[in-house]
Amino acid sequence: MAEDITLIIDGVKLTVPEGTNVVDAARTVGIEIPVFCYHPRLRSVGMCRMCMVAVGIPRIDRDTGQCLLENNRPVISMFPRLQTACTTLVSPGMVVMTSTDEVKRAQRGILEFLLTSHPLDCPVCDKGGECPLQNLTMGWGPGTSRFEYHNKMHFEKPVPLGDLILLDRERCILCGRCVRFQDELADDPVLGFDLRGRDWHIISKSDPPFDSKFSGNTTDICPVGALTTTDFRFRSRVWELRSVPSLCIHCPVGCNVNLDMRHREVMRVMPRENLAVNDIWICDKGRFGQHFVESSERLTTPLMRRGDQLVQVSWEQAFETIAERFVAIQRKHGGTALAGIAGERLSNEDLYLFQRLFREVFGSNNLDHRIGTPGDLPDDDIGVMLGVGSGTSLVTLGKGTTVLVIGANPEEEAPVYLLHLHQMVKHGGELVVANVRPTKLDHSATLSLRYRPGTATQLVRGLLRVVLEEAGTKHLSQKTTGLAELRAALNHPMASVVSATGVSEDDIRAAAHTFLQAENAVIIYGAEAMAEGTALSQDLGSLALIAGKTGKANNGLLALLPWGNSRGVLDMGVRPDRGPGYAPLASAAKEREGAGGRKAAEGAVQRGLSAREMWNGVVEGRIRGMYLMGIDPASAYPATRTALEKVDFLVVQDMFLTPTAQMADVVLPAAAFAEREGTYTNAERRVQRVRPARPAPGDCRPDWAMVQGIAEAVLALLKGTDEEQGTAKEPRKKLKGKKREAPGGAETATESPGPSWGYLTASEVASEIAERVPGYQGIAYTRLANAASRGGWGRQPNESFYYGGTCYRNSEGVGIQYPAPAELSGAGFSLKPREVETTSASGGDTRYPFLVVTQRLLYDGDPFLRDSQLLAHVPAPYVAINPSDARSLGVQAGDRVRVASVAGVLELAARVSDEVPAGCVLIPSNLPGAPLSMVQTGLQTRVAVSKVGGRRE
Amino acid sequence: MISELLKGLQTTGRYLFRQPVTVQYPEVKRPVRERFRGRHELKRFANGLERCIGCSLCAAACPADAILVVPAENDPEHPTSPGERYAKIYEINMLRCIFCGYCEDACPTNAIVLEHQYELSFYSRWDAVYPKERLIVPPDQGYGEVPPVLKELGNKSPSPPAQMDL
Numbered sequence A: 001m002a003e004d005i006t007l008i009i010d011g012v013k014l015t016v017p018e019g020t021n022v023v024d025a026a027r028t029v030g031i032e033i034p035v036f037c038y039h040p041r042l043r044s045v046g047m048c049r050m051c052m053v054a055v056g057i058p059r060i061d062r063d064t065g066q067c068l069l070e071n072n073r074p075v076i077s078m079f080p081r082l083q084t085a086c087t088t089l090v091s092p093g094m095v096v097m098t099s100t101d102e103v104k105r106a107q108r109g110i111l112e113f114l115l116t117s118h119p120l121d122c123p124v125c126d127k128g129g130e131c132p133l134q135n136l137t138m139g140w141g142p143g144t145s146r147f148e149y150h151n152k153m154h155f156e157k158p159v160p161l162g163d164l165i166l167l168d169r170e171r172c173i174l175c176g177r178c179v180r181f182q183d184e185l186a187d188d189p190v191l192g193f194d195l196r197g198r199d200w201h202i203i204s205k206s207d208p209p210f211d212s213k214f215s216g217n218t219t220d221i222c223p224v225g226a227l228t229t230t231d232f233r234f235r236s237r238v239w240e241l242r243s244v245p246s247l248c249i250h251c252p253v254g255c256n257v258n259l260d261m262r263h264r265e266v267m268r269v270m271p272r273e274n275l276a277v278n279d280i281w282i283c284d285k286g287r288f289g290q291h292f293v294e295s296s297e298r299l300t301t302p303l304m305r306r307g308d309q310l311v312q313v314s315w316e317q318a319f320e321t322i323a324e325r326f327v328a329i330q331r332k333h334g335g336t337a338l339a340g341i342a343g344e345r346l347s348n349e350d351l352y353l354f355q356r357l358f359r360e361v362f363g364s365n366n367l368d369h370r371i372g373t374p375g376d377l378p379d380d381d382i383g384v385m386l387g388v389g390s391g392t393s394l395v396t397l398g399k400g401t402t403v404l405v406i407g408a409n410p411e412e413e414a415p416v417y418l419l420h421l422h423q424m425v426k427h428g429g430e431l432v433v434a435n436v437r438p439t440k441l442d443h444s445a446t447l448s449l450r451y452r453p454g455t456a457t458q459l460v461r462g463l464l465r466v467v468l469e470e471a472g473t474k475h476l477s478q479k480t481t482g483l484a485e486l487r488a489a490l491n492h493p494m495a496s497v498v499s500a501t502g503v504s505e506d507d508i509r510a511a512a513h514t515f516l517q518a519e520n521a522v523i524i525y526g527a528e529a530m531a532e533g534t535a536l537s538q539d540l541g542s543l544a545l546i547a548g549k550t551g552k553a554n555n556g557l558l559a560l561l562p563w564g565n566s567r568g569v570l571d572m573g574v575r576p577d578r579g580p581g582y583a584p585l586a587s588a589a590k591e592r593e594g595a596g597g598r599k600a601a602e603g604a605v606q607r608g609l610s611a612r613e614m615w616n617g618v619v620e621g622r623i624r625g626m627y628l629m630g631i632d633p634a635s636a637y638p639a640t641r642t643a644l645e646k647v648d649f650l651v652v653q654d655m656f657l658t659p660t661a662q663m664a665d666v667v668l669p670a671a672a673f674a675e676r677e678g679t680y681t682n683a684e685r686r687v688q689r690v691r692p693a694r695p696a697p698g699d700c701r702p703d704w705a706m707v708q709g710i711a712e713a714v715l716a717l718l719k720g721t722d723e724e725q726g727t728a729k730e731p732r733k734k735l736k737g738k739k740r741e742a743p744g745g746a747e748t749a750t751e752s753p754g755p756s757w758g759y760l761t762a763s764e765v766a767s768e769i770a771e772r773v774p775g776y777q778g779i780a781y782t783r784l785a786n787a788a789s790r791g792g793w794g795r796q797p798n799e800s801f802y803y804g805g806t807c808y809r810n811s812e813g814v815g816i817q818y819p820a821p822a823e824l825s826g827a828g829f830s831l832k833p834r835e836v837e838t839t840s841a842s843g844g845d846t847r848y849p850f851l852v853v854t855q856r857l858l859y860d861g862d863p864f865l866r867d868s869q870l871l872a873h874v875p876a877p878y879v880a881i882n883p884s885d886a887r888s889l890g891v892q893a894g895d896r897v898r899v900a901s902v903a904g905v906l907e908l909a910a911r912v913s914d915e916v917p918a919g920c921v922l923i924p925s926n927l928p929g930a931p932l933s934m935v936q937t938g939l940q941t942r943v944a945v946s947k948v949g950g951r952r953e
Numbered sequence B: 001m002i003s004e005l006l007k008g009l010q011t012t013g014r015y016l017f018r019q020p021v022t023v024q025y026p027e028v029k030r031p032v033r034e035r036f037r038g039r040h041e042l043k044r045f046a047n048g049l050e051r052c053i054g055c056s057l058c059a060a061a062c063p064a065d066a067i068l069v070v071p072a073e074n075d076p077e078h079p080t081s082p083g084e085r086y087a088k089i090y091e092i093n094m095l096r097c098i099f100c101g102y103c104e105d106a107c108p109t110n111a112i113v114l115e116h117q118y119e120l121s122f123y124s125r126w127d128a129v130y131p132k133e134r135l136i137v138p139p140d141q142g143y144g145e146v147p148p149v150l151k152e153l154g155n156k157s158p159s160p161p162a163q164m165d166l
């Protein structure tokens, strides 16, 4: 561990860890040393000379090696020249003076010099108001300049560095922060310096220019207004903005952001510091991809089908119709004739009530969150059971840590994790990346393994074998079963693993060894790994357990699920086979009865239908009514259209009139995440909260409120008709009277609605979740508002000399990570390996010679990208083919090719890339107009590829 | 007694032959002082471009929160104002304004000037919100003054937004 060093700054004695530089040391005692080029997250380079200080060290007596003393005080010999504080590391007994006349003169000189060519742009500059150059000039500057005004350097005003970032070369002070961010953190070395002297400027070296998913962050850390985003440019002055704490819901990282509002409009999205999640960064999708909220195509009123048309109706009409039709179906065909699918970017409150509606009111477990394509990933339970330990922070990992990334491409699936992993390697951690093809993370990896498609499970079993050989089960601390079966499954010679996976034995041993020896180890697995089936995650779990890397902070498994609340969806039990908190269905039903619910209908205890089964169920007539919340199967999986047309009654709840909504009988308009309260659970099981930033357009309501509206209407109807049957004619009760009705008052089975509905706010739903969902105990809104990392980083009052304009400090809550079951005692795990379900790359049908490797892209056909400039970054649908395969098919880059499987055909543009293994084709899963689901036959699909017609594109 | 009466009428008599102080408003309007602060005008540069560069400093300075500026980027082919930025929307709510003149002080281009027009009465509250069209002077007049900082510069070239003056 680093030793502590005591030094004196401006007469203040302080102790800081070894390796701290003088700027950071001074900051700990509140002494400000102005900086431009230094950024606490980047290497010090000493480029701007703003941080000049006078430094002295104790004089050492050569004979004794002791400090020379005079009057009992050490003799200090000052360096003859001023030193840059950002590159000077503290040393014992060092004396630093930050405000001598000499220092002040130097600071004034530097500022005067920086301003020689700086234009008088403050009134039109977007950085004005949060600009370190302004602040430092006010605080340390000379006030006047001796330079000739007309001698300023003039450049063409903004030149695009990329399509999202513009550079104003007149304003740039050449601190190199942007270049260093791209090189050191983003690992996209796309920026550089060009020319010299007064012509010195920043350029983009890549093609397409500024090709990085993190480009927006450079505008944050630029200490002047040289870098601006096309998104925020000239939209508002920063002091007019009202920052509303929120989250990005695009991916499982769950970055903390602030929505900077001017009146009702979102002006920009800025990162909000959270040391456990996103540090002070966000990716470009989070920054530029939130325009869907303000789209003019948002639905504003409930719509109902009249003939061929969807016409506007009132909420009462909508709810009553839905209730009547659903109740009619329930009466005639039973609750199990109703099914619901909810999207993975809805909040926990929505999802919890959604499953309550189905389980308690309809008595049906036909719930899912997937679309029902053949390639649907299996629900990931191991990932949450073991999970990463509470207190995990990928940001802080470094020496002593091994991260094993398998079948994942964090750049596309969870971009900000890429920054963290890259940083971890810089701090001395080990990164083992195992994939079928190269990804950007390979640059950072300390060990890259390339396995054959479909053999990840074998590779992991190879690792397991080495771990068992090296350490036996001495690290196994959890209660487990199935070790014997596991050992049996591993009982192949290593050579067979090597020949199957194509990874050398040395590499397998090295990977297993670093994993086992590390103090902390995390396994990250993504979509490509999950596509290999649950056998893989089961084995990854066993690997973590046997190596003793579970149940503590910075250890465990991290699954990169697809969307912002994919973890919450599983936690809330929107799935056919488990209740909230992963409770088995029977026990979940019992608990409901215990809580005053009615006796569970049979349908509520049996496993329900998964999305895939629902579509068949509709066609076979078993499913009559469907409720789709925040999900659009008609575009993501066109094969569902027949079912959507056939289903008797379809309710779609969405923000937009999606293709699915166009087929609906009733469409309910939903409020966006920025218009409501809610909590979301990220990949690390951190529950975080969003707050309303703007009023919802028109009549939109939060999703949970609409689910409640339906539930209340149904219950009112059931109650009303029961009374009718009992006591002759009595007018049917309107739902309004139902609010806040005490449970358990009524006698008949259908009348007792379980815990009452009638939630007034999302926080009431959240408190019920906290009460009733295992794991969520105590996660109330008030506790979510606690900000544990206050003042760590981020823009802080009066400290703009340090981080001006970088990001917002977090005073609104960093979320709560609930413990994984592995951390609680008594949880037992099975090590028993599962059958490998998938066919491997070899073998198979000669008519379909190619194996599809699917890839998730960050910028894909995501409907939430609408109105965003990122749409220009969404590639046209393509298939990537290995050069040798392309040659034998006679396909060249840009040709149109037909990709056909047993299930269907897609016509795509061909790309030729040696990153794709031979015998495979790489197809992004969700590009606009070409959903991969059209050809998928299962988790792994085999296809035939042929060239069509002439060359196009 | 008579003398007292006359004494009393003396003042009356004196004023009888003086210029009356009452002004027949609105037929007659008294001139206002040079530095009178009446309704704002948005000035132009001599080449007809708007002086206002949409910087919102006036809105920031305004103690009554009477000003709304929504900026936008100039079309380089047909600029509204010099430089890159102009005010797409510029509104002053005359019911809020206290005619303090801070906006005028804050403006870096001397675009907003409190002029001498003081007849501000409205039939509806919305009429009191003056949009840019009502504030801006016609293109061929009202060039306003060169900002003092530019005068000091003499013949040295100022920053692009203000170059028009010299």
Ligand code: SF4
Pocket (backbone or CB within 6 Å): A171, A172, A173, A174, A175, A176, A177, A178, A179, A202, A221, A222, A223, A224, A226, A227
């Ligand atoms: S563009 Fe900004 S961050 Fe980059 S070198 Fe210039 S001043 Fe520094």
Ligand code: SF4
Pocket (backbone or CB within 6 Å): A248, A249, A250, A251, A252, A253, A254, A255, A278, A282, A283, A284, A285, A286, A287, A414, A415, A416, A417
């Ligand atoms: S990394 Fe994920 S959560 Fe973070 S900003 Fe990007 S898309 Fe949003």
Ligand code: SF4
Pocket (backbone or CB within 6 Å): B058, B061, B062, B063, B064, B065, B066, B067, B092, B096, B097, B098, B099, B100, B101, B102, B103, B104
């Ligand atoms: S005169 Fe004063 S109150 Fe009126 S708009 Fe200007 S700054 Fe605001």
Ligand code: SF4
Pocket (backbone or CB within 6 Å): A123, B051, B052, B053, B054, B055, B056, B057, B058, B059, B069, B087, B103, B106, B107, B108, B109, B110, B111, B112
């Ligand atoms: S009037 Fe002046 S201060 Fe106000 S926005 Fe225009 S240029 Fe800026």
Ligand code: FES
Pocket (backbone or CB within 6 Å): A034, A035, A036, A037, A038, A045, A046, A047, A048, A049, A050, A051, A052, A084, A085, A086, A087
């Ligand atoms: S030289 Fe130290 S901050 Fe730039």
